[in-house]
Amino acid sequence: AQSVAQPEDQVNVAEGNPLTVKCTYSVSGNPYLFWYVQYPNRGLQFLLKYITGDNLVKGSYGFEAEFNKSQTSFHLKKPSALVSDSALYFCAVRDTIKAAGNKLTFGGGTRVLVKP
Amino acid sequence: GAVVSQHPSRVICKSGTSVKIECRSLDFQATTMFWYRQFPKQSLMLMATSNEGSKATYEQGVEKDKFLINHASLTLSTLTVTSAHPEDSSFYICSARGLAGVRNEQFFGPGTRLTVL
Numbered sequence: 319a320q321s322v323a324q325p326e327d328q329v330n331v332a333e334g335n336p337l338t339v340k341c342t343y344s345v346s347g348n349p350y351l352f353w354y355v356q357y358p359n360r361g362l363q364f365l366l367k368y369i370t371g372d373n374l375v376k377g378s379y380g381f382e383a384e385f386n387k388s389q390t391s392f393h394l395k396k397p398s399a400l401v402s403d404s405a406l407y408f409c410a411v412r413d414t415i416k417a418a419g420n421k422l423t424f425g426g427g428t429r430v431l432v433k434p
Numbered sequence: 435g436a437v438v439s440q441h442p443s444r445v446i447c448k449s450g451t452s453v454k455i456e457c458r459s460l461d462f463q464a465t466t467m468f469w470y471r472q473f474p475k476q477s478l479m480l481m482a483t484s485n486e487g488s489k490a491t492y493e494q495g496v497e498k499d500k501f502l503i504n505h506a507s508l509t510l511s512t513l514t515v516t517s518a519h520p521e522d523s524s525f526y527i528c529s530a531r532g533l534a535g536v537r538n539e540q541f542f543g544p545g546t547r548l549t550v551l
Contacts, residue, residue, distance in 0.1 A: 354542070362529075362542040422468075422480070
């Protein structure tokens with residue numbers, strides 16, 4: 319079964335500092351990996367995805383993530399955080415094997431708080 | 435980009451009533467739609483997957499008679515919470531996925547906050 323772990327419930331960072339949100343995954347086949355951001359009482363907004371190809375993926379709002387197959391990780395990064403980046407971030411994985419049913423599985427979420 | 439809408443965004447109802455939530459893909463055809471439930475400060479839990487024109491597939495532990503899902507067209511899916519009770523209060527989010535041409539990406543609606551009194 320596929321699973322996603324986000325080991326940190328909350329990440330605090332000062333504005334202008336680098337931001338990293340960690341994610342590790344487990345799948346049987348090859349993974350499709352996604353990051354989403356959620357603001358209060360809103361749905362999920364897509365940030366970026368890894369399907370195949372270059373391990374470094376660049377997404378919206380200056381975010382990027384690096385797919386590391388050996389470490390089964392897909393950490394989200396931003397070189398210089400903004401106060402407006404404060405939100406709830408979800409990592410998600412879809413296993414590509416047929417038995418997985420094409421479902422997205424979400425991590426528990428990491429709350430990011432960027433302080434001015 | 436692809437847009438998914440949900441209606442209503444917020445609903446308050448009395449215990450015992452039924453509530454219908456609509457999910458629409460506005461600019462693409464959604465062959466598959468997903469319904470998620472999110473409790474405060476928790477992750478999204480998949481409730482069911484529906485394919486246009488066929489019955490929904492429910493996740494383990496989700497009562498299909500309680501949460502009725504209809505996916506009658508390629509742009510509309512509905513979730514009906516029947517005989518709602520306070521424990522059904524939650525944030526419900528739908529998601530839609532189009533044909534392989536949109537790279538199998540899921541697009542999420544803005545969510546519906548259901549409060550059952």
